[in-house]
Amino acid sequence: MSSFQYKNETLHCENVSLKQIAEEVGTPFYVYSANGLRKRFREFDNAFEGMDRIVCYAVKACGNIGVLALLGSEGSGADIVSGGELHRALKAGMDKNKIVFAGVGKTEEEIKFGISSDILMFNAESRQEIDLINKCAGEMNATARIAIRVNPDVDAKTHPYISTGLKKNKFGIPVDKAKEDYIYASSLPNIEAVGIHCHIGSQLTEISPFRDAAAILVKLIKDLRKNGVNIKYLDLGGGLGITYHDEHAPSHKEYAEAIKEVIRDEDFTLVFEPGRNISGNAGALVTKVLYTKETEEKSFKIVDAAMNDLARPSLYNAYHEVQAVDSTEKMFTGDIVGPICESSDFLAKDRNMPNVKRGGLYAVMDTGAYGMTMASNYNSRPRVPEILVDGENYHIVRRRETYDDLTGPEGIPKYLRTK
């Protein structure tokens, strides 16, 4: 059952009416279903029952510390890509032994933060980075565990902006170069090369690229072991897609079966980094219709949420289902647009949707991943609150920003001050 259902003609998240939240918190807001998150996490994790594994939720999909604390309590680790995300994961009480740190451009400060936090491993993406991790660990009298991010050169068959596993991408080390880098890393005094990592892209709706990548990595692990490099962790990254519209997203079972085909009885711990797959369908953005507008060409609903709140439609031309919070039979063909002065500021374009009148509410569905985390203050719009619903209750896990929040970190030079 979906986390979002109509009850008495009103859209609810679990047992809480979205209209009630809107009345009490105002619009727009993001809302996440705690049970939706738990269900997805458990399903993903259980698909690998009987195998040593760590599921590290990708914080960049939805980094709210309330959401992270909930997933952490389910046993989730964290896949992080910045010092800020490490701060979030630790603040949320997530287990440091289940934190993996990815990213092509880690700074010295971020590396030191990771070492002092004693995280599970860095997923290193270049020899220069390996050298820097070794130097930092040396200065700190520590040993840093690393995996090398290998680029298996497989086509993820997804949107080019979110495809990361091809030779032409900036990510990882080519698979045929990885062996010498492993041998090199193992020779360094403050590095322990414990893992191998890949992440080939996001929103994958085909299984075969995952299987192909896993097979390439397993082969490399065997080769490395023969050369005295003992790999303990095989990190297969994230990327498993979800259904937004009419795409067929593989089930957790299908995904696990494909991985098991190439893994069988190897003695290492599997690591996964799902982001979108855990939280995408568990969230919605609720927004109010401010005005309706008809031109000779087109009809518009102008709503109070915009591209700064949800970037995916303008950035990737992404499709998000739109539902009326008060159910209606009447339909409308046109665009749902925000107040920002850009023609790319749309949430839904050229669509046939429920017709919500001025003052009514729309829910933009499946926005629990890469929604709030990609939000900005463009046009000096305060960022919207995030609400976590759990059964009958809702919790404000991030309050609405105020105007003072916008200018808080800024300052006027003394000579320009008027008071």
Ligand SMILES: *Cc1c(COP(=O)(O)O)cnc(C)c1O
């Ligand atoms: C973005 C990212 C993920 C998560 O991707 P999803 O498609 O949301 O599962 C996992 N690992 C790395 C290294 C990433 O960059």
